[in-house]
Amino acid sequence: MAKLAPYRAKRDFTKTSEPAGKAARRTGFSFAVQKHEASRLHYDFRLELDGVLKSWAVAKGPSLVKGEKRLAVHVEDHPVDYGDFEGTIPEGQYGGGTVLLWDRGTWEPEGDPHEGYDKGRLTFRLDGEKLRGTWHLVRMAKRPRERQESWLLIKAEDAFARSEDDTDILEEAPLSVKTGRAIEEISGKPSKAAPKKRAAAKKSATKADPPKGATRRASSSATAKGDHRVDVAGVSISHPDRVLWEEQGLTKQELAEFYVGIADWILPHLVDRPLTLIRCPSGSAKKCFVQRHSWAGLSDFIHRSMVSDDKDGKQEVLTVRDIQGVVALVQSGVLEMHIWGATLQDLERPDRLIFDLDPGEGVDWPQVIEAATAVRERLKGMGLVSFVKTTGGKGLHVVVPLTPRAAWKDALAFTRGFAEAMAADEPDRYTTTSVKQEREGRIFIDYLRNNREASAVAPYSTRSRPGAPVATPVSWDELTPDLRPNGFTVENLPERLRRLKKDPWSDLPSIDQTLPEAKSTRRKAKR
DNA sequence: GAAGCAA
DNA sequence: TTGCTTCAACGCATG
C-alpha cells in the first residue's frame, strides 16, 4: 500500500529487524508508544488508522498534566505490526538505536477521526496499560520552511489527569509493557542519557497547598508577572529590571537612562562610526559575544550600511545617529560599543588614530601615565595634537584626530613606525608585540587598532567588567596617580560631567592636522 | 535578545 | 513546544 512507501524507503530490511509490514485490512484501533533512544531520546506515539499507524515523534514524551503541551512531530506512517516491535535498530540505519515498547492498547476517537485528522484536531480516549483517558492532538500553524508537521499532544481534563506536583508517568513507569525490561537491558549498554538530577516534584504535598481554583495554565507563558516593558527615550525596553552588573545591582533600564543622561557627551564620538558591539544579554558576568553585522529583528534606530570592502566586494556596517540608537543597543544587550577610526563620510581615510597603552604584568599605574605623556610629547614633536582617555580597563588610549586624508595603510604604517621607535628608544619600558612573554614588566603599545577593520572602545562606552566602568576622556592635566583607568563608572560619571560642563576633548573637532608627509608637518585651526 | 533549526 | 546554536575579524608574531 502506498501509505507505507515512505516507511519502506527509509529502511533496509536486510539490516534491520523492524517489520517490513503490510497495510492491515482490519478496522480495530490500536495504539502504541515506543520509547526510542536514537540520536535523541524521544517517544513515538502511534495511532492505528486506515490500516497503518499514524505516527508522531514526541520529543519529551507524553505528560499526564492537563493542558501541558508536548511537541509531536508528525512522521511517516508505520505498519500496524510495528506497534509490537521492541529491540535494537543497527547503528547507521534509519532510526538506529533502541526501541522499548512503552505502552500499548486501544484508542477511540471522539467524532470522525478522518475529519479530525484532516482538520488537525483529534480528540480521543486511550485505553492502554499506562496511558488512559482523553487526549488531544492539535496541528500547529505551518511555519515557513517546515519539513514535517508539528502537532501538540495534550492531556485533557479528566479523572486520569495529574497535577504538576504528581510524579511523572515517564519516570514512574519506565519499563517495557511487552517484556518488562528497562531500555538498558534491551540495548545491552548503559543508558546514553546523562543522569538527570532529581529536579522538582519533591514537595511535601501536605501543607501550604495552593488554593484549588488557582491552577496556573500549566507553565503557560502568560503568567501575570515580570514580562513588563518600559519606554526610555521612546525606545521600548524589555526586562528593565534585569541586573547587568551584579555587584552594583545596575539594571538594564538604569543603563539606558545613563546613556540618555550623557547623550550630548557620547553622541559626538559615536554617530556615524561603524560599530563593533559586545553583547551580554544576560549580564556582564555571563556569556558575551561580538557582533558587527545586522541581525534578524534589528531595531530601526540602528542603521545598516552596505559599504565597499577593503578589496573587491561589499560589507555591512552598523551605526547609530541618535540616543534612540544607543538605547536600542542597550535593549539588545550591548554592554560595550567599539568604533572605527573613520566615519561613514569617508571610511577609507581615518579621522582618528589611536595608541592603545596596555600595561603588562607588574607595571604600575604611574608608568602608564608616563607612557601616555611620552606618546603625547613625541606626537607634539611632529606637530600633532593628541587627547587621552581611560579605557575602563587597565590602560589608556591616546587619540590623534586627523583631517581624513591618508589611507588606512599609511595610517597604520605611521603608527607602527611611531610605536616601534618608542620601543626602540626604551625597550625596557615598551614593546609593540602582543606576545605575553614580551609584555611582562612593559607597556604594550598596540598600534594595530589603526586598522580599517579594527576598533577601539568608544569614549563614554561602558565596559563589561566588574564595577561598570566607563571609558572616559580626560584632560592631560588630570592624568595623575589618583586617577584610575577604571575609576569612572556608570555610578559616578554623571557627577563628573555635571562638574565639568564641557568635554575635555571639546577642542578635538576643530583640530585640523594630517600625518607628517615624511617632512612637512602642519597644524592649524579649522575655518 | 532574537531567530533559526531540530527534535 | 522547548532547547540549542549563532551572533567578527585581521595583522602580526611565533613554533
Next chain:
DNA sequence: CATGCG
C-alpha cells in the same frame, strides 16, 4: 601552516 593575541 596553525595558534595566540588584542
